Amino acid sequence: MIRNLDMRSSLLSLVILIAGLFIWQVTTYVPDTGPIGVELSQAEEDALLANNMLPEDIEFYASQGVEFAQLEQIASLNLSRDMIEAAGGIRALGISVPDQDSAPAPGSLFPSPTLVGKELWATVTDPFYVNGTNDMGYGIQMGYSLLRVVIGYALAALVAIPLGFLIGMSPMVYKALDPFIQVLKPISPLAWMPIALFTIGDSELSSLFVIFICSLWPMLTNTAFGVANVRADWVNVARTHELSALRTAVTVILPAAAPTIITGMRISIGIAWLVIVAAEMLVGGTGIGYVVWNEWNGLRLDRMIVAILLIGVVGMLLDAAFARLQRAVEYAE
Amino acid sequence: MAKPFLSIERLTQQFPDGAGGTLTVFENSTFGVEKGEFVCILGHSGCGKSTIMNILAGLAEPTSGVVKMDGKHVSGPSLDRGVVFQNYSLLPWLSALKNVTFGVKARYPGWSKDKVEAHAKEYLAMVGLDGEVINRKPSQLSGGMRQRVSIARAFANQPKLLLLDEPFGALDALTRGTIQDELIKVWSQTEQTVFMITHDIDEAILLADRILLMTNGPFARVAESVEITIPRPRNRTEIVEHPNYYAIRNHLVQFLGQRSKELAGQQSHGDDQSPESVVIDKTATPPEAQSEPATLRAVSNE
Numbered sequence: 329m330i331r332n333l334d335m336r337s338s339l340l341s342l343v344i345l346i347a348g349l350f351i352w353q354v355t356t357y358v359p360d361t362g363p364i365g366v367e368l369s370q371a372e373e374d375a376l377l378a379n380n381m382l383p384e385d386i387e388f389y390a391s392q393g394v395e396f397a398q399l400e401q402i403a404s405l406n407l408s409r410d411m412i413e414a415a416g417g418i419r420a421l422g423i424s425v426p427d428q429d430s431a432p433a434p435g436s437l438f439p440s441p442t443l444v445g446k447e448l449w450a451t452v453t454d455p456f457y458v459n460g461t462n463d464m465g466y467g468i469q470m471g472y473s474l475l476r477v478v479i480g481y482a483l484a485a486l487v488a489i490p491l492g493f494l495i496g497m498s499p500m501v502y503k504a505l506d507p508f509i510q511v512l513k514p515i516s517p518l519a520w521m522p523i524a525l526f527t528i529g530d531s532e533l534s535s536l537f538v539i540f541i542c543s544l545w546p547m548l549t550n551t552a553f554g555v556a557n558v559r560a561d562w563v564n565v566a567r568t569h570e571l572s573a574l575r576t577a578v579t580v581i582l583p584a585a586a587p588t589i590i591t592g593m594r595i596s597i598g599i600a601w602l603v604i605v606a607a608e609m610l611v612g613g614t615g616i617g618y619v620v621w622n623e624w625n626g627l628r629l630d631r632m633i634v635a636i637l638l639i640g641v642v643g644m645l646l647d648a649a650f651a652r653l654q655r656a657v658e659y660a661e
Numbered sequence: 662m663a664k665p666f667l668s669i670e671r672l673t674q675q676f677p678d679g680a681g682g683t684l685t686v687f688e689n690s691t692f693g694v695e696k697g698e699f700v701c702i703l704g705h706s707g708c709g710k711s712t713i714m715n716i717l718a719g720l721a722e723p724t725s726g727v728v729k730m731d732g733k734h735v736s737g738p739s740l741d742r743g744v745v746f747q748n749y750s751l752l753p754w755l756s757a758l759k760n761v762t763f764g765v766k767a768r769y770p771g772w773s774k775d776k777v778e779a780h781a782k783e784y785l786a787m788v789g790l791d792g793e794v795i796n797r798k799p800s801q802l803s804g805g806m807r808q809r810v811s812i813a814r815a816f817a818n819q820p821k822l823l824l825l826d827e828p829f830g831a832l833d834a835l836t837r838g839t840i841q842d843e844l845i846k847v848w849s850q851t852e853q854t855v856f857m858i859t860h861d862i863d864e865a866i867l868l869a870d871r872i873l874l875m876t877n878g879p880f881a882r883v884a885e886s887v888e889i890t891i892p893r894p895r896n897r898t899e900i901v902e903h904p905n906y907y908a909i910r911n912h913l914v915q916f917l918g919q920r921s922k923e924l925a926g927q928q929s930h931g932d933d934q935s936p937e938s939v940v941i942d943k944t945a946t947p948p949e950a951q952s953e954p955a956t957l958r959a960v961s962n963e
Contacts, residue, residue, distance in 0.1 A: 561750040564720055567738040569767035583754045659754040660800035
């Protein structure tokens with residue numbers, strides 16, 4: 329049969345996916361109840377007719393799914409269908425009726441996989457539309473988030489890697505900075521947000537700062553650890569070859585510590601991506617985190633799920649990129 | 662008397678013993694190595710051989726005493742003193758060739774890339790490495806091949822003094838034999854001055870012009886300097902037939918087995934601790950003095 333491990337694991341993944349989608353579909357399935365019309369009893373119809381409501385109006389609104397109690401309201405207002413439509417439809421009267429196009433369908437607020445799939449398709453086929461500040465393609469929103477992450481992360485790398493080198497190479501600096509690092513490191517990135525908002529003022533810069541601060545620590549500690557633990561033999565090789573401190577750092581310590589440094593960078597990008605979503609929910613305006621919040625507020629759960637799914641996919645791609653980088657600098661002893 | 666090429670003068674090394682006192686590894690150790698000479702140093706673990714090696718390499722500072730090479734004070738590591746470490750110390754992210762060019766580039770910064778590469782390849786070929794092998798990473802090489810690369814790297818730098826720290830310690834006997842032969846070959850082509858640490862008596866006799874014997878520590882010292890009176894070129898299967906071979910070997914075994922302990926722990930009281938020169942040459946003595954039963958017994962007991 330199928331002997332190849334990759335094949336078997338892919339098959340298993342597929343089975344799990346299908347099972348998951350099936351369970352999702354079943355639990356969110358709303359049976360087709362035919363036309364959404366409401367069957368009125370003879371007594372009810374008579375009551376409406378007694379209220380001077382036209383028979384064709386009764387039939388029309390009942391077929392639209394308007395309940396007897398609401399029909400009674402309409403009848404009591406003494407409005408004909410033409411007048412209602414002229415006023416902007418039945419909803420303009422404040423009477424809520426089910427809408428064929430509206431999602432979710434009554435019975436299940438949670439969107440089914442088919443609904444999400446449709447929305448996902450619409451999103452990936454048209455990712456860059458702009459219909460206003462609150463209605464932009466997810467590609468654009470994702471771009472905002474990625475840009476913030478890249479800027480905050482790059483600034484963190486610029487600080488963390490040289491500083492990590494210094495800490496790793498100098499036990500004195502290590503001991504001096506260690507207490508600060510130990511205290512600052514466990515602080516939740518979002519806890520910095522109020523301080524950032526107050527001191528920096530600008531919300532855009534504040535979210536960059538939060539990305540910066542959360543990306544800093546794994547890179548800093550991993551670089552310091554990697555540099556401090558470069559095998560003494562390799563450093564001795566550099567010393568016996570009379571390499572300058574800079575050349576030793578570049579040609580011996582950097583490649584020796586690179587796998588550890590990249591591991592720190594990989595952890596950092598993961599955290600930065602987690603934090604940007606939360607930060608954008610707080611700060612608002614643009615970004616995929618804001619999209620999730622916005623769709624939630626609009627109760628477009630299907631679009632929200634699509635956004636969440638895309639966050640996962642982009643996070644995976646970021647991680648995969650660093651995994652590739654990691655393989656490139658890895659060495660076997 | 663003229664100073665030797667490499668002169669170790671009143672070298673003392675002390676470490677804190679962890680209980681508030683000091684541990685003297687060796688003190689006032691004084692000896693020399695001539696230019697072009699191949700000297701092996703033999704002694705038990707912990708007698709301070711590696712410490713001497715690190716001081717000569719400039720990787721460690723002695724508590725007191727000086728090392729002079731070519732009349733100049735040695736301090737800190739230098740390209741003039743190449744080191745072959747026991748664990749090869751190849752940079753694992755570089756190929757064998759790149760490991761050698763790494764050293765050559767440091768030694769001759771002005772050389773063109775092609776020249777550096779050609780030079781590195783030449784020395785790799787001397788230790789029997791050529792073709793596709795030199796583009797492999799150290800992890801893809803056997804222990805013997807790695808040590809060959811390490812030796813090539815050291816020789817390619819043409820240092821004035823080559824320091825070998827138990828270079829064959831981690832290799833199996835057969836590989837060790839092959840690389841010893843290659844080492845002799847390279848050495849005879851380059852006329853390097855070599856200072857080598859070893860645990861292996863036969864290896865020392867095969868390679869060295871002179872063997873320095875160290876007593877056990879603490880207060881270790883280089884007690885004897887035994888001249889290897891076996892002509893070169895030497896061959897491992899032929900030297901055992903030489904009349905001096907077992908005489909020298911027995912002397913060394915005796916020293917390491919017994920006298921290194923008896924002589925241990927003698928403090929210098931401020932005197933220079935120079936080795937006593939020992940020359941064992943059976944070829945100069947009457948033939949009946951050869952192959953005494955006692956000599957053979959000592960060998961079979963070993």
